[in-house]
Amino acid sequence: MTEPVTAPGAEPEPVSEPAPPPGCPVHPDAAPLYGPRFQTDPGGVYRELREAHGPVAPVELAGGVPAWLVIGYRELQLVTSQPKVFGRDSSRWHLWPSIPADWPLKPMMAPVPSLLYTEGAEHQRRSAAVTDALAAVDPYELRKFCEDIADRLIDAFAGRGEAELVAEYAHQLPLLALCRMFGLGEDDTPLLIRALLAMLDGGADAQAGAQQLLDVMLSLVRRRRERPTVDLTSRLLEHPAGLTDEEVMRDLRVLLIAGHQTTAYWISNALRLMLTDERFAASLSGGRRSVAQALGEALWEDTPTQIFAGRWATRDTQLGGQRIAKGDMVLLGFAGANTDPTVRQEDGRPAEGNRAHLSFSAGEHGCPFPAREAAEVIAGTAIEVLLDRLPDLRLAVTESALVWRPSAWVRALVALPVAFTPGYVAD
Numbered sequence: 354m355t356e357p358v359t360a361p362g363a364e365p366e367p368v369s370e371p372a373p374p375p376g377c378p379v380h381p382d383a384a385p386l387y388g389p390r391f392q393t394d395p396g397g398v399y400r401e402l403r404e405a406h407g408p409v410a411p412v413e414l415a416g417g418v419p420a421w422l423v424i425g426y427r428e429l430q431l432v433t434s435q436p437k438v439f440g441r442d443s444s445r446w447h448l449w450p451s452i453p454a455d456w457p458l459k460p461m462m463a464p465v466p467s468l469l470y471t472e473g474a475e476h477q478r479r480s481a482a483v484t485d486a487l488a489a490v491d492p493y494e495l496r497k498f499c500e501d502i503a504d505r506l507i508d509a510f511a512g513r514g515e516a517e518l519v520a521e522y523a524h525q526l527p528l529l530a531l532c533r534m535f536g537l538g539e540d541d542t543p544l545l546i547r548a549l550l551a552m553l554d555g556g557a558d559a560q561a562g563a564q565q566l567l568d569v570m571l572s573l574v575r576r577r578r579e580r581p582t583v584d585l586t587s588r589l590l591e592h593p594a595g596l597t598d599e600e601v602m603r604d605l606r607v608l609l610i611a612g613h614q615t616t617a618y619w620i621s622n623a624l625r626l627m628l629t630d631e632r633f634a635a636s637l638s639g640g641r642r643s644v645a646q647a648l649g650e651a652l653w654e655d656t657p658t659q660i661f662a663g664r665w666a667t668r669d670t671q672l673g674g675q676r677i678a679k680g681d682m683v684l685l686g687f688a689g690a691n692t693d694p695t696v697r698q699e700d701g702r703p704a705e706g707n708r709a710h711l712s713f714s715a716g717e718h719g720c721p722f723p724a725r726e727a728a729e730v731i732a733g734t735a736i737e738v739l740l741d742r743l744p745d746l747r748l749a750v751t752e753s754a755l756v757w758r759p760s761a762w763v764r765a766l767v768a769l770p771v772a773f774t775p776g777y778v779a780d
């Protein structure tokens with residue numbers, strides 16, 4: 354059986370609007386969590402939701418399925434810091450019996466035996482192994498191999514004077530970096546990339562892709578069980594938590610999907626900001642505002658994971674003035690919380706240097722700290738090397754021609770076409 358896509362940032366298939374499943378009571382004022390405005394004006398959607406409902410809004414998912422969306426900063430902190438009230442295991446959802454097998458969001462939420470959906474002591478065991486294995490990644494080594502990967506990718510288009518940075522750069526670099534961290538060799542990497550992309554595209558070979566991805570992971574796990582070395586896979590296998598091969602395979606898959614898409618979107622969103630906002634113009638040629646500032650600002654304004662599913666109430670409770678029933682789905686609205694006026698200055702911006710956005714979530718299920726650090730190294734190196742190699746990088750289209758993916762769940766550019774003076778290409 355293939356395992357569904359469940360990790361943070363994993364994008365669901367495009368949604369159509371089938372009839373509501375029987376037995377799902379939708380709040381009378383629920384706002385649809387789909388439609389073109391999430392593509393064109395998500396900030397406006399959150400403003401209106403906040404005005405209409407306050408920090409916790411009743412929403413309707415594809416197919417007329419009800420949920421709560423937390424868009425208050427304080428309320429999101431409450432939810433993520435109270436795992437006993439807001440559980441992580443999606444099998445707590447009381448609506449599963451009425452959800453059709455082909456519900457488009459099912460792959461995003463159906464429980465699977467990976468670290469993501471475990472709770473309590475079991476989560477601590479799995480999370481300790483993942484966190485320790487990531488913490489042992491040497492940031493200098495990671496930076497070095499990201500520079501090598503970046504140079505190789507840029508070599509492929511530098512001579513052309515134009516490129517499409519989403520497909521040719523931002524999506525490839527984090528994937529290649531993660532493969533290297535896991536210990537996958539050059540031979541396995543192309544197969545894994547094909548399998549992952551087929552799965553995420555949600556087309557006819559999605560199931561086969563998902564299976565191939567697990568096969569590549571399992572084969573890596575078996576090789577390292579026999580002959581450990583110094584990579585992330587070996588460290589997971591050797592961890593005192595005593596993970597089985599199956600557990601390591603599942604958690605490697607979480608790391609791959611959680612790390613790849615989010616970091617790819619982060620790179621392109623920060624690049625877009627640098628290429629369109631004149632406050633960053635000078636830094637393109639080594640001036641005022643730095644790459645780190647653009648990365649920080651992108652997490653406040655265009656966070657890769659806009660909404661994440663989620664948490665499920667373990668008992669009847671209250672949140673932000675709403676009555677939440679046991680088994681209700683509570684969605685984490687990172688984009689909404691980051692734009693909560695209580696964490697913004699009068700001019701609407703967060704204070705300079707403020708890093709207290711919730712883009713990596715919070716609490717025991719939040720993105721592990723060494724994962725955040727690794728993502729920062731990967732994304733920072735990607736942008737720095739690109740600007741070093743192509744100092745007159747500029748958008749090849751007008752800013753208004755840039756298109757976001759039609760999704761409430763992620764903030765991701767469809768394409769980022771750029772032009773530059775054809776540059777030096779290594780032999």
Ligand code: HEM
Binds near residue numbers: 468656721
């Ligand atoms: C090297 C890159 C990354 C890796 C390996 C990684 C890994 C992970 C893992 C393993 C989890 C699950 C934690 C748990 O359930 O205990 C997670 C959660 C998460 N990550 Fe990351 N991540 C990466 C980059 C990012 C980036 C760039 C973002 C967004 C800016 C991000 C946002 C999140 C969010 C929102 C969650 C959900 C937490 C929750 O349920 O509260 N991650 N990440």
